[in-house]
Amino acid sequence: MLIVAIVGGSGYTGLELLRILAAHPGVKVVEITSRQYKEKAVASVFPHLKGFYDGLIFSGPEKFKNLKAGLVFCALPHGASQEVVPVLLESGKKVIDLSADFRIKDADIYEEWYEEHTAKNLLKKAVYGLPELSRVAIKKAKLVANPGCYPTGAILALYPLVKAGLVKPDSIVIDSKSGTSGAGRQASVETSFVEVAGAFKAYKIGSHRHTPEIEQMLTIAAKEKMSVAFTPHLLPVSRGILTTAYASLTKAMSAHDVHALYAKFYKGEFFVRIMDEGRFPDIAGVRGSNFCDIGVYADPKTKRVIIISAIDNLVKGASGQAVQNMNIMAGFEETTGLKNVPMAY
């Protein structure tokens, strides 16, 4: 039995880790921290967890210095994570960090988009934890930087074409739409029910911090500088990200050819499901699951492709992918605890 801890456990990603790990036969959550709920019983604060974790109590945030667990999920906000992760690593823990702090390899870019970085030395050691693209490195990693929610959907959608050198640099438009849980579990008028229900808008146009993370991975794939126009939107749903990605190809391809390329690229990947030809994903079809569903369209006349991916932002976009990474790092079968049917309805 692998014993694990969750640092920063009372947000949506922490709660989702608890939901998923309850179904994992080889893992036990022995410690969880929360500033807000310190010393309260987890199942009392969150009654949907009653019957699970019944002895588990929230520790205060300082508890991270003194954990029994061998593997730690760090679900703190960016900035806070940099301060905690070095301590965890020094004490010999394996760490899966769900913040943005260790995703960007180039500290300058991090500091341009986020803020000062105080643990730059770890950037090189951290492995970007998108298992379908870097499974081998994850297996050996001490520190996995769990990908952002938007990047997960966008990168999985575009990677096969970019990797094959088929995409014109600067032609990529990524129009993404995310459920409100992506904004985190915090009091805010902007994410209140009345403001979000029946509403829909774009936000952070041209300035969302997931842009450099997407560009970093596509640049690695292309072996040349890739830049993207990325526009996130706020959907009046709790969970799910649909990414509609547009690109111009360097040669004419039919939808059938693009479909074949994707089917081949993701062959054997349980969590990436290429839709039947001519069909496209719905976020409902992946809800509550670790799947990324992908549909492709191409117009040989205009050489334009449209790739659409759907994920659950809290699962494949956060906690599910973190558990997938844990499975790889700890030697479990990669799908353990993650093979549930999506709750499509």
Added chain:
Amino acid sequence: MLIVAIVGGSGYTGLELLRILAAHPGVKVVEITSRQYKEKAVASVFPHLKGFYDGLIFSGPEKFKNLKAGLVFCALPHGASQEVVPVLLESGKKVIDLSADFRIKDADIYEEWYEEHTAKNLLKKAVYGLPELSRVAIKKAKLVANPGCYPTGAILALYPLVKAGLVKPDSIVIDSKSGTSGAGRQASVETSFVEVAGAFKAYKIGSHRHTPEIEQMLTIAAKEKMSVAFTPHLLPVSRGILTTAYASLTKAMSAHDVHALYAKFYKGEFFVRIMDEGRFPDIAGVRGSNFCDIGVYADPKTKRVIIISAIDNLVKGASGQAVQNMNIMAGFEETTGLKNVPMAY
């Protein structure tokens, strides 16, 4: 042109007053206060208002001491209202207060359910502003206590039967379901989209502060002490209250007879619509309007009646009713600015 002011204008009831009054041909909002948005342009903070109120700027909260308007809507929370309303009245304003502070006639009951009352002398002078039941008094009032949202729906549903002496005291169960805007426009995890969407629960079981307000009016109608079991629930919708009221009758009545009683009681009332026999209201059918739709059911065998009412909590349950009261107080035709078709879809 009647010039009016709104004190506490940046909550949902204040914004709804602005929405409604923009369509009123005889009224101009010249002053509006807000702690949070002081000195900001109303249409800049709330861009849906662009093209209306373009010169209007939020004043700070202290502005209430020094208003030009002859009639003031006080949209402050209870407690705060008591401090402001006496000053307004002394300076000769007519006041429509949307808080709970002047609804309860008995100061002891107020203090039992709310908190200390510092303007008890005004309780007798205040008129409870449910126009269908007290139009004459409203016409002469200096201070109208605008009814609570739940009480509006519950009282209109039960009044005809209670007034006719047909209801057994202590038999009344009021099961109400309200949209989330009833909780006000404030940052709170509890009313965030993710917590409310797809959710549904009862709250303040046996202890909601609208209970004494409902009992007060039903007691007046019955001329004997009426008590009710009132259970509010939180609906995952922005607007609307559906009240399902159950009571036992003192004699057997058919649904047809009860329907006739209601049709007669509310005859000529534009804003109370008795549904066709055998039909029942939906909150969507009154959305964005000042209507209260009512449907009735009775079982002569069990002598039980079920009366169902639907209102928009922000309109008939708050700001629309306040404008209806203003129309009466200021001598406008009562429906002025309030005759729109509900936005049912």
Added chain:
Amino acid sequence: MLIVAIVGGSGYTGLELLRILAAHPGVKVVEITSRQYKEKAVASVFPHLKGFYDGLIFSGPEKFKNLKAGLVFCALPHGASQEVVPVLLESGKKVIDLSADFRIKDADIYEEWYEEHTAKNLLKKAVYGLPELSRVAIKKAKLVANPGCYPTGAILALYPLVKAGLVKPDSIVIDSKSGTSGAGRQASVETSFVEVAGAFKAYKIGSHRHTPEIEQMLTIAAKEKMSVAFTPHLLPVSRGILTTAYASLTKAMSAHDVHALYAKFYKGEFFVRIMDEGRFPDIAGVRGSNFCDIGVYADPKTKRVIIISAIDNLVKGASGQAVQNMNIMAGFEETTGLKNVPMAY
């Protein structure tokens, strides 16, 4: 490995059986019928199932005459079920019927509320499958009548008090609110998104067919005739039923005493969770799970109790309870495949 079949498998209860059974280690769905999707691959019609059931094809409806499976879930509408179930039983299958056809013991009552019954001889043999109340009989049953969604929530809420003889007959008011999946998966303007979103209404007031089912079980508990006023409402959510049940007690009890009675009655029941004292359930807290969460309130002065229960209508109210029944009938541990954490967000 138990091999099972689903007759009428393309509605929401059939799809939910597929979702749940995919996580069951001891069961394999080998046959599934559908009039509409005959000869189509299940995972092609319902792409959220891709990766599960990949070889499974919908058979036509006549397939029920010729099944390999030893246990059959019959998810047909009432009326249709009566024609199929006798054939299944004769060929030696065990049957869990999700329709209303075998729930009512008295054929006259069935025919009064539904329609002619053509398999009355099976009514006595059928076991009403509410495991918390009739586990022993279910274990030996050939035919289990899986309870209705509303009755499951209402009966579990009221049974302990009624069984203890504490409830005045004729005092019970059951005000229930259900998600839209309860209306089934069929084309209808009434259940279209635009008509349901932002809407809320009661329906079938005084005439819903689940009334006699509730009364039958409460009458058994009370050992005297119990009648209820039952009002269902349509919630703008996909899943969940919240039942707010009101009753008058024969003696004064505190909330604490009622809470203790419930905690004792349901002690050891994994799927019935009594909330902490003073707390009440939310349908979100049971979403996607087989739990029934219950909260209690009592006012010793009025002797009135309010019991609130929450279930997921597709799980504990239908397919989850069916699997729970299957587990009992087939000798699996009762919670097998059903121990997931609710998807509260």
Added chain:
Amino acid sequence: MLIVAIVGGSGYTGLELLRILAAHPGVKVVEITSRQYKEKAVASVFPHLKGFYDGLIFSGPEKFKNLKAGLVFCALPHGASQEVVPVLLESGKKVIDLSADFRIKDADIYEEWYEEHTAKNLLKKAVYGLPELSRVAIKKAKLVANPGCYPTGAILALYPLVKAGLVKPDSIVIDSKSGTSGAGRQASVETSFVEVAGAFKAYKIGSHRHTPEIEQMLTIAAKEKMSVAFTPHLLPVSRGILTTAYASLTKAMSAHDVHALYAKFYKGEFFVRIMDEGRFPDIAGVRGSNFCDIGVYADPKTKRVIIISAIDNLVKGASGQAVQNMNIMAGFEETTGLKNVPMAY
């Protein structure tokens, strides 16, 4: 008083015409047709209309041959409209047609995307009714082709830049998201609440029929052939279209410059509101209103612009724009009956 008729009046656009026209001081709806509700009272079928239109009865569909009204709104589906409109025009009516039948000038293109056209001779006479772009022609028109919902939002978003010759042909990506009322008021599993709530997907990728309508108007503006990649998505809201339009400019422009261009182009247009610089629209901000809100973004380095528009698909995208056209054709002030504040909450 202008007397008008609605042919095909029981869909969402017909109902929305009734909602809007009830607030119009100069118009009376004297006739309305519906196949489904023939001979039923409008306010009985649609109780939210009670108190309005109380004498109005649905006529059967054949009634179009014999109308008193001088101006007719034709709210039939495409295909059906072609058969009715010639008859109306011959009998001297002015017609505002809300279908697609008279929007496309080139009959071959119509027949490529839709079906055979049986009234081609009217295509030249029909005026495309986007008042902000063709007010003068509308004033003199006998037949106005009311624009499609997606085209309204997309064309208003892109027209100023395209007209100024600043957009590279073939660079335009239009990513649109529409509320479900756009699918019409009809029974369908695909638009049922359970399938749409919490869901989000693209549909008709590369093949939506509004594509040629958008291209036609942008081609007129550019005076050269413009083609677009248009991807519609289905939002889990009832009303609203948000269009996120991407284009590459022929020269570098700052966001400030683009903003100034738009502010100038739409100066004096009541219904087009250019957001403050750096701000972007939300569909909630135009709900229930005839506004089109537009926000602009530009990156001078990449020469890419992003223009975002929001409309209510049933108002500016259909019935509101139809009334705006009626006002122009009949000599009313253009904003009559359309000046309400959006119901943002």
